Amino acid sequence: MSAEPRINVMKPWLGQEEIDAVAAAISSGWVAQGPRVAAFEAAFAEAMEAEHAVATSNCTTALHLALVVAGVGPGADVIVPSFSFIATANAPTYVGANPVFADVDATTGNVTAETVRLALTPKTRAVIVVDQGGIPVDLDPIRGLCDPLGIVVIEDAACGAGSTYRGRPVGAGADIAAWSFHPRKLLTTGEGGMLTTAHADWAERARRLREHAMSVSAADRQASLLAPAEEYLEIGFNFRMTDVQAAIGLVQLGRLPQIVARRRELVARYVKMLDGVPGLRPVRDPAWGTSNFQSFWLEVQGDFPLDRDGAMLALAEAGISARRGIMAAHRQPAYTNRPGAWLPITERLTDATLILPVYHEMTDREQDRVVDALLRAAETTAARQTAEVIA
Numbered sequence: 001m002s003a004e005p006r007i008n009v010m011k012p013w014l015g016q017e018e019i020d021a022v023a024a025a026i027s028s029g030w031v032a033q034g035p036r037v038a039a040f041e042a043a044f045a046e047a048m049e050a051e052h053a054v055a056t057s058n059c060t061t062a063l064h065l066a067l068v069v070a071g072v073g074p075g076a077d078v079i080v081p082s083f084s085f086i087a088t089a090n091a092p093t094y095v096g097a098n099p100v101f102a103d104v105d106a107t108t109g110n111v112t113a114e115t116v117r118l119a120l121t122p123k124t125r126a127v128i129v130v131d132q133g134g135i136p137v138d139l140d141p142i143r144g145l146c147d148p149l150g151i152v153v154i155e156d157a158a159c160g161a162g163s164t165y166r167g168r169p170v171g172a173g174a175d176i177a178a179w180s181f182h183p184r185k186l187l188t189t190g191e192g193g194m195l196t197t198a199h200a201d202w203a204e205r206a207r208r209l210r211e212h213a214m215s216v217s218a219a220d221r222q223a224s225l226l227a228p229a230e231e232y233l234e235i236g237f238n239f240r241m242t243d244v245q246a247a248i249g250l251v252q253l254g255r256l257p258q259i260v261a262r263r264r265e266l267v268a269r270y271v272k273m274l275d276g277v278p279g280l281r282p283v284r285d286p287a288w289g290t291s292n293f294q295s296f297w298l299e300v301q302g303d304f305p306l307d308r309d310g311a312m313l314a315l316a317e318a319g320i321s322a323r324r325g326i327m328a329a330h331r332q333p334a335y336t337n338r339p340g341a342w343l344p345i346t347e348r349l350t351d352a353t354l355i356l357p358v359y360h361e362m363t364d365r366e367q368d369r370v371v372d373a374l375l376r377a378a379e380t381t382a383a384r385q386t387a388e389v390i391a
């Protein structure tokens, strides 16, 4: 093990401003969902060019609500990439629908109009597209396929805050989008999520459903001395965000442009240092947008002396915690009892990709350590393999 300090794959950028904002929220006496959540929703909607934003407890609950308000229910098929965090596939099952796995494009790791088309069934009611690792999905051709068929396109933009698609924030072109503020993402509230949509009626229903489907919000009841009687209009949920979280989110949202700029600078530096190394293919911006590089991944190919797991081990021995690339949901025990899906690109990418550390406060020196460890391990292995051939 290295004597140098450990380098983690991600580290949230939090400071005194967040501490002060939390202290102010607590001093106000309002710690559950209240005025700070409303302010965070307004600021987030503006930043993401969304008509409406509804804060939730996390992105998984935002995806769940998105399916409910889009009218997706029991018996429906919902196309999802297997190549995503498990929550993308789980969301349809919460509403009694059936996730149908689509393969992804090898360059971006995202579903395409073609892979979605191959997964269509007569029961397809929705598609959940993902901006995987922050790489913007090519949404327009997918909407071109789905809109005439009446299939709702939901964007899982959990990783996407700060990424752009055709000059606008990702999510702005979907019927409905879901966002995550988990610390593994760029902008964090500890736990937290958001649903954005252009449909006023969907936003209104989501706002009610996240709060037990109460006809009067808790904030409105609290604001009046003689609280109006509430009614429960349907079976709702408790998917609320707290004002303590929203206070952090408001500060974090202000930091987002800086966070994205620094991540893109670090990634450009990685790409430059790894350029020309045979067998390493870094993920890049696609032609149609820019990535926030929430996850900067490399595909470790056959002509690299180490395989993916070997590369991860070499990094760990140097005190660097990289990550296996994006998981494949269809291989998890929760989903292996389903009919086998033909997902060759998903399987290749999930087996051969490696996520390198990138975080706002990462220094050039720390980044050099990551690259040195990877390239030195490759050299040593290559030299040993050559020696074995000669012997």
Ligand SMILES: *Cc1c(COP(=O)(O)O)cnc(C)c1O
Pocket (backbone or CB within 6 Å): 058, 059, 060, 061, 084, 085, 087, 088, 130, 132, 156, 158, 159, 179, 180, 181, 182, 192, 193
């Ligand atoms: C992180 C993530 C989620 C889940 O987000 P939570 O806020 O933790 O519920 C969903 N989808 C994708 C693609 C993610 O990366």
